[in-house]
Amino acid sequence: MAEKTTVRWGIMATGEIAKLFVKDLLIDPATRGTHDIHHVVTAVASSSAKQSAERFISRIVAPVQAECTAYGSYKELVRDPNVDILYISSPHSHHFQNCMLALENNKPILCEKPLTVNARQAKTLYETAEKKGIFLMEAVWTRFFPLSIAVRQYIQNGLIGEVQRVYVDNSTGVDISKLGAAHRYLDMELAGGALLDIGVYPLTWVFQTLYHTRNIEQRVKPRKVVGMLAYEPVSGTDQMASVMVELPSSPAGTSTAHGVMSTSMVLSNDADGQQSAGTPVRIQGLKGEIQIIGPVHRPEGLRIIRPGECKTTHFDIPSGGHGMYWEADEAARCIRDGKLQSSVIPWSESIAIMEALDEIRAQNNYSYPEHIESTQYPLDLKKKAV
Structure with a gap:
């Protein structure tokens, strides 16, 4: 040993x-x-x-x-x-x-x-x-979770073919009226708002599936980034972002891929806390798709959907840890x-x-x-x- x-x-x-x-x-x-x-x-x-x-x-x-x-x-x-x-x-x-x-x-x-x-x-x-x-x-x-490692390996191994689109929504549904003006979400002195705080998670999923899964010499920065922001009226911090990122398809394709991401402080992608709204992440390839189960930042499982196949795998976080x-x-x-x-x-x-x-900013x-x-x-x- x-x-x-x-x-x-x-x-x-x-x-x-x-x-x-x-x-x-x-x-x-x-x-x-x-x-x-x-x-x-x-x-x-x-x-x-x-x-x-x-x-x-x-x-x-x-x-x-x-x-x-x-x-x-x-x-x-x-x-x-x-x-x-x-x-x-x-x-x-x-x-x-x-x-x-x-x-x-x-x-x-x-x-x-x-x-x-x-x-x-x-x-x-x-x-x-x-x-x-x-x-x-x-x-x-999130990148170091065994689930994330598995997703990247599935893409690199061609399990769902060339990935051409990734949808991600990370929206937390916070009641802003219950936050004080000094809360980091609402404080410009702390670079507050949705984009940098919770919006980095959707971008992480877009990059780790469409960018990181390509060979190092094939990794290129986004060809286009288009974003819209909406603002919290009192603090002026951003409370919602909708973004599209254009990258080459992955893992080795030359066609175009789109990363479509959204994030919001006031809306929720899991309103009842029971995941009734469905997956917050969909990774779509020419041969099928991978769906992520659980929170965007702390995923709990994945679902692989291909013609004639739908398989769900759960990934435990050992010892009561947070991950x-x-x-x-x-x-x-x-x-x-x-x-x-x-x-x-x-x-x-x-x-x-x-x-x-x-x-985007x-x-x-x-x-x-x-x-x-x-x-x-x-x-x-x-x-x-x-």
Whole structure:
């Protein structure tokens, strides 16, 4: 049996996403068939108060492991010699500044999606990481699910023929009247709105089926991106997006393929919570289609439909986990193996997706505050992020 590698994590920010991630991180990897990696959390930092980090450790870390340091600033965290990699879960408005701070201190990074708010920032981060020889990965957790891996393999193996159309809807049905003005959905200072927060999931499905399944040398950026946005009237943040992306058919075709994606904060693609509305993802090839069962971001099963055949397969998420441990395993292996980027979400693809998001916003004259879009570093952002 191969020697087990222990990876020591530092957690930057203490919000709900960080809680889900750390709970998954501390589940015994053997319960999901991972025997070469062991995760520990050695430090947690909050930018607002050390007490927030202490509460996080007490409630999330301490029940599973001992000895974890709390910090009241990110600068202290990135200087901790007992941290091998940082998980950055601050709002995406702050990702560029937080990642630059980590890179400045030579810390490998797993940063929540979207990596940045625009492609210029993403390119700057990747260029910096390459120059300094530091691992950096966007935490697009859905890509690492065994279900997602299976879907990509089915397409590459030609199970449903050339894929020419992908439909995806990720709409959450939030009652905006119950959200405060400071909620991230409604705060321009946090780059709020539907497109960057929940719209990245439909684009992820479009890219991982129509772009990623082609050979590396055949991967090309979208020929066309056409998008429409609708806005929340008080905050001005986008609350609905409808987008079409044109790419070559996959896995090796030369015909045109369309990615048709939609997302909304106020509508729902699962109104009764029982999936009565049907699949939120349809991947259509010349020989059949693959339908995704369950939430777009956390799929639970798939259905393969071909002439004379309809087969459903469910994919369990082991040990009561949320499904975030698979991306952590990948990041740990990349660091162990001396890689700067993951082949599952390589830098070039991460940038291509961000460029598509930039194009959608440009077509709709939609921008965030200048300091949020800036590539200047260091820059003191007006809004604190926990």
